[in-house]
Amino acid sequence: MSSSNGGGTSAPGWGLRESATFDRATIAEIQRAAREGIYDIRGGGAKRKVPHFDDLLLLGASISRYPLEGYRERCATDVVLGTRFASKPVKLEIPITIAGMSFGALSAQAKEALGRGATAMGTSTTTGDGGMTPEERESSKILVYQLLPSRYGMNPDDLRRADAIEIVIGQGAKPGGGGMLLGQKISDRVAEMRNLPQGIDQRSACRHPDWTGPDDLEIKIEELREITDGEKPIFVKVGASRPYYDIALAVKSGADVIVLDGMQGGTAATQDVFIEHVGIPTLAAIPQAVEALQELGMHRKVQLVVSGGIRSGADVAKALALGADAVSIGTGALIAIGDNAPALDEEYRALGSAAGFYDDWHEGRDPAGILTQDPELASRLDPELGGRRLANYLRTMVLETQTLARACGKSHVHNLEPEDLVALTIEAAAMARVPLAGTSWIPGRNGL
Amino acid sequence: MSAIESLHDTDLAQTSVRELNQALHAASAGRWQVANPGGRHAIAAGLTAPLEVEIDGHAGYYCAGMNQLATVRVHGNAGVGVAENMMSGRVEVDGDASQSAGATAHGGLLVVHGNASARCGISMKGVDIVVRGSVGHLSAFMAQTGRLVVCGDAGDSLGDSLYEARLYVRGSVASLGADCVEKDLREEHVTEIAALLTAAGIDDVDPATFRRYGSARRLYTFDVDDAGSFA
Numbered sequence: 001m002s003s004s005n006g007g008g009t010s011a012p013g014w015g016l017r018e019s020a021t022f023d024r025a026t027i028a029e030i031q032r033a034a035r036e037g038i039y040d041i042r043g044g045g046a047k048r049k050v051p052h053f054d055d056l057l058l059l060g061a062s063i064s065r066y067p068l069e070g071y072r073e074r075c076a077t078d079v080v081l082g083t084r085f086a087s088k089p090v091k092l093e094i095p096i097t098i099a100g101m102s103f104g105a106l107s108a109q110a111k112e113a114l115g116r117g118a119t120a121m122g123t124s125t126t127t128g129d130g131g132m133t134p135e136e137r138e139s140s141k142i143l144v145y146q147l148l149p150s151r152y153g154m155n156p157d158d159l160r161r162a163d164a165i166e167i168v169i170g171q172g173a174k175p176g177g178g179g180m181l182l183g184q185k186i187s188d189r190v191a192e193m194r195n196l197p198q199g200i201d202q203r204s205a206c207r208h209p210d211w212t213g214p215d216d217l218e219i220k221i222e223e224l225r226e227i228t229d230g231e232k233p234i235f236v237k238v239g240a241s242r243p244y245y246d247i248a249l250a251v252k253s254g255a256d257v258i259v260l261d262g263m264q265g266g267t268a269a270t271q272d273v274f275i276e277h278v279g280i281p282t283l284a285a286i287p288q289a290v291e292a293l294q295e296l297g298m299h300r301k302v303q304l305v306v307s308g309g310i311r312s313g314a315d316v317a318k319a320l321a322l323g324a325d326a327v328s329i330g331t332g333a334l335i336a337i338g339d340n341a342p343a344l345d346e347e348y349r350a351l352g353s354a355a356g357f358y359d360d361w362h363e364g365r366d367p368a369g370i371l372t373q374d375p376e377l378a379s380r381l382d383p384e385l386g387g388r389r390l391a392n393y394l395r396t397m398v399l400e401t402q403t404l405a406r407a408c409g410k411s412h413v414h415n416l417e418p419e420d421l422v423a424l425t426i427e428a429a430a431m432a433r434v435p436l437a438g439t440s441w442i443p444g445r446n447g448l
Numbered sequence: 449m450s451a452i453e454s455l456h457d458t459d460l461a462q463t464s465v466r467e468l469n470q471a472l473h474a475a476s477a478g479r480w481q482v483a484n485p486g487g488r489h490a491i492a493a494g495l496t497a498p499l500e501v502e503i504d505g506h507a508g509y510y511c512a513g514m515n516q517l518a519t520v521r522v523h524g525n526a527g528v529g530v531a532e533n534m535m536s537g538r539v540e541v542d543g544d545a546s547q548s549a550g551a552t553a554h555g556g557l558l559v560v561h562g563n564a565s566a567r568c569g570i571s572m573k574g575v576d577i578v579v580r581g582s583v584g585h586l587s588a589f590m591a592q593t594g595r596l597v598v599c600g601d602a603g604d605s606l607g608d609s610l611y612e613a614r615l616y617v618r619g620s621v622a623s624l625g626a627d628c629v630e631k632d633l634r635e636e637h638v639t640e641i642a643a644l645l646t647a648a649g650i651d652d653v654d655p656a657t658f659r660r661y662g663s664a665r666r667l668y669t670f671d672v673d674d675a676g677s678f679a
Contacts, residue, residue: 151552151571154533156494156514183669195554195573195592196611200668203609205590209570210510210529210548219489219528223510226469227494 029272040272041180043105043361043371044331045173045264045308050281052264052309053318055428056421057437060407068406075402076412079326081303082164082233082256085225089256090142090164090233092326093122094398095413096316098390099261099307099330100146100166100237102128104181104190104202105268105361106334107378108135109386110370113337115139116383117390121398126166126328129179129204131193132158139383144235147224149178149205152194156227164257165224166235167217169208169246172265172308175239175279179204180269185364187373214249221254235259240285240308241278247292251302259328260289262308266331268371269362282308282319284431287418290323299323300414313400320401321416322432336393337386338368454478460485468492472518475499487527492520495537509546512539515556531558534575547584550577553594559648566603569596572613578648588615589625597644599653607661611668615661616641618653629664 018024032040061067068075082089098118103111105128112135118125124142131153137143145162147154159165170176181190181202191198211220221234236250237259250258262282267275286306293299306319307328319327331339340348345355347367353360361371369381405413408420422437423429429436430443441448454477458468461484468482472495479500485491489508492501495518503511506524515534522530525543534553541549544562551567553575560568563581570586572594582600589605591613601619608625615628616637624630633656641655 151533151573154552155535155554156496156516156533159514180670197668200611201670203590205571209567209589210532210551216509216528219509223490223493223513223529226465226490227514229470229473230466 041269041362042272042359043268044359045266046276048276051283051428051431053315055424056318058404058408058420061409066409068409070406074411075406077398084256084302086233086256088231095326096394096397097123097326097328098125098333099328100126100128101330102130103133104130107372108133109378109381109383111136112139112383113386116387120391121394149208160228164233164235166237168237170239172239172261172263172279173267174270174274175241177274178206182362185373190373214253217253233257240280243285244288244292247289251296251298257303259305260285264309265307286322287433313397316397316401317404317416320413321420333390334370336390339370456480459483460488465491550575557647576644578644588613610663616658618658627664627667628661631660631662633660
């Protein structure tokens with residue numbers, strides 16, 4: 001609709017004003033709900049804008065701090081996970097790991113590509129709901145095996161084959177929620193690995209079947225250590241909601257490593273309302289977790305791995321500066337191996353989406369061959385090429401992280417600290433507990 | 449290895465569970481008699497060989513957890529998650545078992561001669577479970593495959609969100625969970641129950657006196673019209 005303005009004719013569309021409350025996406029969702037009568041299910045993490053690492057800046061060295069030479073002086077990136085109790089901690093060359101993603105949600109080719117890329121860079125990848133595939137074990141030098149509530153595919157041989165065990169309590173996209181793998185992604189192989197009939201919707205439970213609460217978790221961890229003769233580091237993964245308490249309880253339960261996933265962290269499939277409205281941003285979660293670890297005297301002894309919206313070396317550097325020992329990427333890794341590629345735009349549009357927007361990961365029709373079990377689609381993904389691209393992406397992030405760390409005068413990326421950060425917004429300053437840029441004001445500190 | 453050499457006595461008042469499990473993990477055969485378990489956790493967890501382990505007393509959580517091939521008998525009660533995620537072998541509890549007995553187990557046989565508490569056989573994936581007494585609420589919750597035989601009664605919400613596991617209960621069922629229904633007990637099922645009772649060493653229960661429960665399979669494909677079924 002065009003409108004007249006004071007006698008003159010306005011430019012086309014200039015008289016249209018989109019409602020901030022009922023914007024086009026909201027209108028479309030109301031219309032969809034009215035049509036279908038069921039909530040929207042999708043993949044990925046929160047799309048809403050939340051305070052994030054972009055709202056932080058690093059303070060480079062000058063007179064009061066001494067920088068390191070960009071291409072000459074050493075800036076180490078290695079990290080050891082599981083130093084608290086495990087007899088065989090996991091040694092990574094870079095502080096960026098690949099997050100848990102299931103065979104089932106992902107094609108075998110995608111899992112292999114992740115393994116190849118991670119291995120090339122000396123870091124770990126992680127299984128997911130549905131168990132460990134031989135291709136994944138073969139392609140991943142360091143593989144973390146998840147123990148999830150569903151226990152799909154869980155077996156003690158794989159437990160012993162793993163390099164670490166991750167007890168999944170929750171994930172950032174849906175803290176408190178289980179999962180659903182829809183029937184169209186249940187191939188014969190997926191069904192067999194999960195001990196369920198082919199083609200039916202598979203529900204992943206939201207609670208573990210044999211323990212409840214931190215006292216039980218402690219005993220569960222003890223059992224896993226017994227089964228693996230104390231070799232494997234035990235990770236505990238939580239979705240960020242009440243990290244101060246959850247991290248303290250995980251430490252009390254005997255975790256070697258905490259994995260903390262903020263609300264921007266992705267999922268293969270869950271309700272959009274869950275993804276957008278449950279949990280807290282990664283930025284807000286890290287300081288709470290670090291505070292809990294410091295109060296217990298366990299910071300750097302129980303390692304903290306942070307995930308949820310990590311995209312670049314800048315995000316890595318800022319997460320480490322806030323106190324994380326490493327980060328984990330999921331969505332970024334999928335993009336690196338080919339998800340949402342512009343070359344596939346036409347095919348995405350045929351599915352009612354577009355390159356850059358595709359999130360119907362649960363439907364199993366991913367033209368990139370990543371989030372599918374369709375053999376023809378999956379065969380489009382070359383695991384070697386995908387692996388190389390992931391390695392390139394990881395390498396870039398590491399170089400970026402080192403660049404920023406050297407600029408702050410750090411000879412190891414772990415030497416980055418909150419003192420190196422300022423915030424651009426009051427919200428980010430309050431959440432990250434660093435000063436608003438140009439001030440010494442940390443909202444909420446000292447009663448201010 | 450001779451029979452005498454393969455008999456091991458372990459007193460958990462003197463030896464740690466870690467030391468016992470380490471010895472059990474290193475062995476390829478043999479028989480262990482474990483005294484003074486004192487409710488300790490993870491006793492005989494993670495066994496991988498056809499060992500025989502007799503536990504003289506009460507065991508804590510996760511006794512014989514993830515068992516493969518071994519035969520473990522608890523001459524007492526067992527805590528939470530006895531034989532959880534068992535793959536194969538046999539685990540027997542003379543007394544009662546606490547919650548989540550046989551949880552997520554993929555194979556083997558779990559026999560509880562007393563009662564089993566809530567969530568017995570939760571998310572079971574192929575195991576056979578025989579309970580001489582009764583089972584608590586939400587038993588066989590989300591049970592995928594395998595067979596659960598209950599000679600006594602079952603608590604509320606039996607077989608809630610059940611997949612393909614087969615449930616046989618001789619006594620009363622307080623209530624059935626979502627998508628769990630009673631089905632006809634045919635001759636083939638009586639034969640199946642008889643075989644399971646025999647395997648469990650129970651010979652004084654008539655296999656024809658059980659009732660069969662299974663999935664109505666209405667919730668296999670999520671439909672918004674079924675949302676109320678989960679309430």
